[in-house]
Amino acid sequence: MRRILQKLLTQPVIRLSDKYASRPDQKRVFKALSDLQKKILTDPGKRGLVVPFDVNQGKFIILSDQHKGARDNSDDFALAEKNYLTALEHYNRDGFTYINLGDSEELWENLLLTVKHHNKATFEAEKLFLKRDAFVKIFGNHDLYWDNDPLASVSLFQIYGRAIRIYEGIILQTIINGKPLNIYMTHGHQGDLQSDGNWFSKWFVSNVWAPVQSYLRINLNTPANNDDLKTAHNKMMYDWSAKQQHTLLITGHTHQPVFQSLTHIESLYIQRARAKKAHDIATITKLEAEITKRHLKKDSSLNFTGYRPTYFNSGCCCFNDGDITGIEVADGYIRLIKWEYDKEGNSVREVLEERTLENLAAEIEAKA
Numbered sequence: 001m002r003r004i005l006q007k008l009l010t011q012p013v014i015r016l017s018d019k020y021a022s023r024p025d026q027k028r029v030f031k032a033l034s035d036l037q038k039k040i041l042t043d044p045g046k047r048g049l050v051v052p053f054d055v056n057q058g059k060f061i062i063l064s065d066q067h068k069g070a071r072d073n074s075d076d077f078a079l080a081e082k083n084y085l086t087a088l089e090h091y092n093r094d095g096f097t098y099i100n101l102g103d104s105e106e107l108w109e110n111l112l113l114t115v116k117h118h119n120k121a122t123f124e125a126e127k128l129f130l131k132r133d134a135f136v137k138i139f140g141n142h143d144l145y146w147d148n149d150p151l152a153s154v155s156l157f158q159i160y161g162r163a164i165r166i167y168e169g170i171i172l173q174t175i176i177n178g179k180p181l182n183i184y185m186t187h188g189h190q191g192d193l194q195s196d197g198n199w200f201s202k203w204f205v206s207n208v209w210a211p212v213q214s215y216l217r218i219n220l221n222t223p224a225n226n227d228d229l230k231t232a233h234n235k236m237m238y239d240w241s242a243k244q245q246h247t248l249l250i251t252g253h254t255h256q257p258v259f260q261s262l263t264h265i266e267s268l269y270i271q272r273a274r275a276k277k278a279h280d281i282a283t284i285t286k287l288e289a290e291i292t293k294r295h296l297k298k299d300s301s302l303n304f305t306g307y308r309p310t311y312f313n314s315g316c317c318c319f320n321d322g323d324i325t326g327i328e329v330a331d332g333y334i335r336l337i338k339w340e341y342d343k344e345g346n347s348v349r350e351v352l353e354e355r356t357l358e359n360l361a362a363e364i365e366a367k368a
Contacts, residue, residue: 048169060098064104066318068119069114076106087324102188140253249311261310273305314327
């Protein structure tokens with residue numbers, strides 16, 4: 001019976017989720033991002049941290065949206081756990097600061113006690129960063145408990161063995177060629193009417209969606225190299241970031257990796273535009289074939305060449321193939337990375353895209 005229902009209901013459920021899972025309101029999104037940025041800069045340490053760093057020496061890994069659960073059929077993190085643990089071992093060994101950008105724990109579907117019981121290994125791995133004072137934990141909409149429950153500090157102490165502050169955002173600050181660059185990070189649910197503290201959404205996920213997901217064994221998170229254009233929410237995040245000066249914005253929440261304001265399919269359109277300008281027929285043919293394969297039909301009207309490279313999204317750590325994605329800021333570069341399983345089941349790191357912060361800052365200034 002389950003297989004019959006999976007066949008009948010999986011695609012309709014996915015379509016409904018795509019349609020109703022996010023209801024971003026541009027005015028609310030813009031105001032929330034601006035207000036939080038101002039609070040962090042004027043009163044650092046209360047809602048968020050300001051962390052100066054040397055562009056060539058600072059090392060940060062930004063991961064989000066683990067949605068650690070109960071290891072049941074609705075636990076999207078279960079398949080990705082090994083990749084996550086291997087990644088944390090790598091970054092801790094190399095002296096990175098770990099910025100956890102929210103929705104680390106799935107507390108809409110599960111009790112915290114259940115999540116703690118089934119995720120001891122991941123909490124132990126995170127504690128190693130905390131011991132080096134190299135762990136920053138941001139809350140998201142699915143783990144809003146960390147920000148608004150009076151017992152949250154006690155729960156955090158029980159998990160990590162020491163007091164830990166939870167923030168809404170963080171701003172990394174550096175100087176490149178005599179000019180400031182702020183890397184502003186928050187989970188990204190702010191302004192989303194379905195997620196920004198909405199009690200009905202939480203009730204629906206806990207009491208309706210979770211049982212359906214568990215029974216049908218559906219994970220809506222498509223592989224990291226997805227074929228989609230930016231979601232409406234990501235588009236609004238980009239629109240806000242494009243209006244800022246000396247600022248990059250990094251969020252999570254949508255589970256869709258974005259690098260330099262573009263998803264993978266959008267990067268293909270950029271490459272095609274450049275090839276056409278250079279009259280590179282061989283490259284055009286190759287890119288047309290790739291775009292056709294991914295989008296089913298060629299759409300010559302799509303043009304992303306005017307985008308400022310100001311917005312990045314870490315993706316998530318619960319893709320349905322076990323992949324995890326994140327953003328590295330290290331060695332003077334910003335990188336979109338993926339950890340995936342090879343044919344032998346080993347976790348391996350892959351750099352999907354990268355750019356020097358110096359070149360990125362210069363382009364931002366040129367397009368201001």
